[in-house]
Amino acid sequence: MQTDFLEVSQLDLASKYLKEGEVVAFPTETVYGLGADATNETAVKKIFKAKGRPGDNPLIIHISSLEQLENYVEAVPDTARTVINHFWPGPCTLILNKKGPIASSVSGGLETVAVRMPDHPLALKLIDRVGVPLAAPSANTSGKPSPTNASHVKSDLNGKIRAIIDGGETGIGLESTVLDLTDPAKPTILRPGGVTVEELRAVLGEVFENNPSEKLESAPKSPGMKYKHYSPEKPVWILPARLDEAKKVIDKLEKDGETLGVLTSSNWLERLKTDQRKGLSLGEINQPQQAAARLFKSLREMDEENITAIVVQPYNKKGIGTAYMNRLEKAASRIL
Template identity: 55%
Template sequence: METIWIEKDALAEAASLLKKGEVVTFPTETVYGLGADATNETAVKKVYEAKNRPADNPLIIHVASIDQARAYAQEVPEKAEKIMAAFWPGPCTIVLKKQGPLAATVTAGLDTVGIRMPNHPIALELIRLTGKPLAAPSANSSGKPSPTSAAHVAHDLNGKIAGIVEGGETGVGLESTVLDLSDPSQPTILRPGGVSQEEIEAVIGPVRFKTNVGHQSEIPTAPGMKYTHYAPVEPVMIVSEKGLGWKKAIEIAQGKGEVVGLLAFDHTIRQYADEQTISFSLGENGDVISASQRLFKGLRYFEDTEATIILAEPVERAGIGEAYMNRLEKSAASTFI
């Protein structure tokens, strides 16, 4: 298949492909999404095929308005109304009981669906032009770091999809928070993301966390709960303050013949600039927003270098730092040193 590049001022071409049941990637404020008409079973199956995504891993549908969201939810409870008012458009997905003509594959057989309204002009206009909600997981090969640029998408999916809408680099850099409100008496964060637990609780009160399935036979309610995610080619290890420390970790890795990639803040990179390492900056020390924006780009960066192992810097689990650590731990299979 030939994959065509579509400029942001030619969205009618992208919408035409989507209406024909093709798959097109587009930018959102979080990462690039792999879009298909969420009501077209054949189109949605193409998403799974292009990503090599497990069939029991449900997709999130993207809408252009709250009214459009209502068409695919049995009811929108008061807490969901408050979340929509506070965070839509934005990086917050709400899981509700489904209704309407959604493709069965979108929800992996569940009676719930994740819905979000992205905060990106290209994404919103493309949904409006298509006239349907778009099922849109991250536009990468399943298990790999999510794409924050069109170049990342092309690296993974060129020749497997119909089109790529060029929209520059994304802003948030991490996928949306997934908040399960299908039982409004027990609000539950299934995936931390661009809207923090603290921000959500300020709007609707206490929420629970459940970011992994209880058993491998369980169908996950949201992406990221069951399968390997965000893993680059090179193994990733998180350098913990309670562990070996940077100097010892570098020495041990190099002693085993590894070429070390440092995914770290500037102050750490400067400190070990003479250790014959390859580095990618997460930003200034302690800038968690910058680190979150640059994490996936950094994980992908080392694939085009001689690095054979990535030593990565953690952040405090507060605000978006919770989402950063969720993604970093999954990329490292929770390996701390």
């Protein structure tokens, strides 16, 4: 299959492809999404094939209006309306009971659907022109770091999908928060993301967090719960939280023959980088949102280097740091 590379001015062509049941990658404020008509079972299955994604890993549907929401969920509880009023459009996905002609593959056979309204003008215009929700996971090969620009999508999916819309770099750089509201009295975060637990608690009061250490036997309600994710080809190892300890660990690993790529804050990198050691900055140490925005891109960039492993600085699990650490821990094979 030939993959078209489209400019933002070519939304009419992109929407034509989607209406014809094809798959198109497009930018959102979080990461690039791999979109298909969420009501077309054949089109949705093309997403799973292109990504190599397990069939029981559900997809998020993206909408451009509240009217679309009403058409595809059984009810919108007050808890959901509160979240919508504060965080939509934006990086917060709600899990609600589904209705209407959503393709069964979207929900992995469950009676629920994950839905969000992206905060990106191009994504909203595209959904509007297609006229139905777009099912859209991240536009990458399943298991690899999510794409934050069109070149990442091209690297993974060129020749496997109909088109890629180049909308530049994404802003947040990590996927949306997924909030399960099937029991409105017990809002539960299934995946941390662009909206933090602190922000949700400020408007909802009590918010529960899924325990990722619990073994998942049944089909997951949300993407990002069951399978290995976000991993480059090179192994990823998490550094100790203290700079002096991290430096000792790196020195010993290199003495033992490892060739390391280092991903840390600029503050740490000044102390750790050498002429022989590859290093990329994740931003200022007190700006975890910078680290979140740069993590996937930096993992992909470092994966191209002639190294044996990538070592990465951990951040505190508060605010967006929770989502950053969720992705890093899923990508990593070792904690140093």
